[in-house]
Structures are given as C-alpha cells and as structure tokens.
Amino acid sequence: MEPACSLLGTVDLHVHTTMSDGHLTLEEVAAAAAERGVRVGIADHVSGRTPHLMVSSEAEFHAYLTALEGAEVWRSAEFCWCDDFGQRLPEALLARLDYRVGSNHGFPLPGGGTGSPWWEALPKPWAARPQALMDAMVDELCRMVRTMPIQIAAHSTLTPPALFALEDDVEAWWTPEREDRYVQALAQSGVALEISNRYRLPHDRLLRSALQAGVRFSLGSDGHTAAQVARLEWAAETARRVGITDRQLFVPERRW
Ligand SMILES: [Zn+2]
Ligand SMILES: [Zn+2]
Secondary structure (H helix, E strand, C coil): CCCCCCCCCCEEEEECCCCCCCCCCHHHHHHHHHHCCCEEEEEEEECCCCHHHCECCHHHHHHHHHHHHCCCCEEEEEEECCCCCHHHCCHHHHCCCCCCEEECCCEECCCCCEECCCCCCCCHHHHCCHHHHHHHHHHHHHHHHHHCCCCEEECCCCCCHHHHHHCCCHHHHCCHHHHHHHHHHHHHHCCEEEEECCCCECCHHHHHHHHHCCCCEEEECCECCCCCCCCCHHHHHHHHHHCCCHHHECCCCCCC
C-alpha cells in the first residue's frame, strides 16, 4: 500500500525561473528540486503587464514552452486575472501546458479602477468602505475560478495588508459567508486551491471548509529564489493539520 502522504510536500506546482521574474535558471531550479527530492511544475508569469519581467509575447511563449519541454518538469504558466493576455494566445500553444495557474494580481473594482491584494493603504473611495472592498475582492475571486480556464487558483486568499491594519484577524475579513461563497465557487468549478508556502495561506478554517466541500488542493512554493524553490514545509504541515491527504491533491496527468 502507498504511504498516506507520499505526495504531500514532494510536489511543488508553482515555481518561477529567470524566464519571468525568478532568480534561478530552469536548470538551477531543476537541480535544486532534485536535491530536495521534490518534483516541480514551472509556472512563470505569462502576461503583458510588465513585459521585461514576464513571458509577454507569442514568440516568447513559444520559446518558453520549448525550454520546459527539454527539462524534467511539469509545464505550466501563471496567468493574471487582471490581464487577458494569456487567453488571447493560440490554443495550439496553450495545449502544450500540463495545467494552468490563475492569480489575483489585481481585480476590477465596482465603479472603475483596479484593486490590489497588496494594498498597504486604501485609496479614498474605499478607505471608508473596507468591508465593501472585501466583498468586491471575493466576488472577483469567485468569478476568476468560475470563468478562467485554469486548474489552480494561486495565493488566492491574499488579503490587502491595509485591511489587517484595521483589524488583524483573518476571520474578520474572511467571514463564514464569504468563505462559503468562495468554497462553493471552487467546488463547482473544480479549480484546485493552492496552499502557498510563500504567503502562508489560506487559513485553516477556509481550508477545512474547502476540504469538506470536496475541493482539491495543490501545494506551491511560489519560489523565486534558491531559498524558496521546492520548499513546502509550511504548506505540507498545514495540509496535514487540517486533514488533507494525497487523495485530495490535484496532480497533473502527465508523468515524467
Ligand atoms: Zn502570483
Ligand atoms: Zn507566482
């Protein structure tokens, strides 16, 4: 019989390289992962937002895929919810990916403008309405997993630090109603919820309710540096603590 947790902590489906904003080359990532006994999926940023830091043209995406196909890694890409660049790429190229990651690096706000999960201060119209901002962000996360052609939602419960400055309790922002809404969207879409070693989220209550709802999970280092790549200690410990086993993990179909 297989050990109960042979995949937990040994599969990292969210790693960056120098092909976007990572510090290690593909070869260095593969070597670091092998040394740590972890199989990795490369999910570099594919987006037109900051072209010099991302795979940002069809030609670059083609070269990116070719590089990944020459390495012992799963082939993925991290697409932005706030940018449809990835969805405009030819399907024949996108089909060469083993799975796709979607991330909230910015979300459209009701009334216009773009919100950021990294906001350290709230801009004027939202400073007086932090709960409305949180609702808007959760609405967008639900829309992201329901409409984006992705298999994993990365660091999705990342919440603006400006909100924690007002109230430093994750459950004050991720209320049961908002959690339920997001968990339902994940369960119905079949998109896996990433446990992010880098950002140390989601929090336990949301993970437990996702587990109960039959949501699948993936572990990601979101590694950009040698210290981060293929490091999943916090994510694996968290998964075990809430009762997640290999059976609930999303694993790409292709074996290598
Ligand atoms: Zn990201
Ligand atoms: Zn990332």
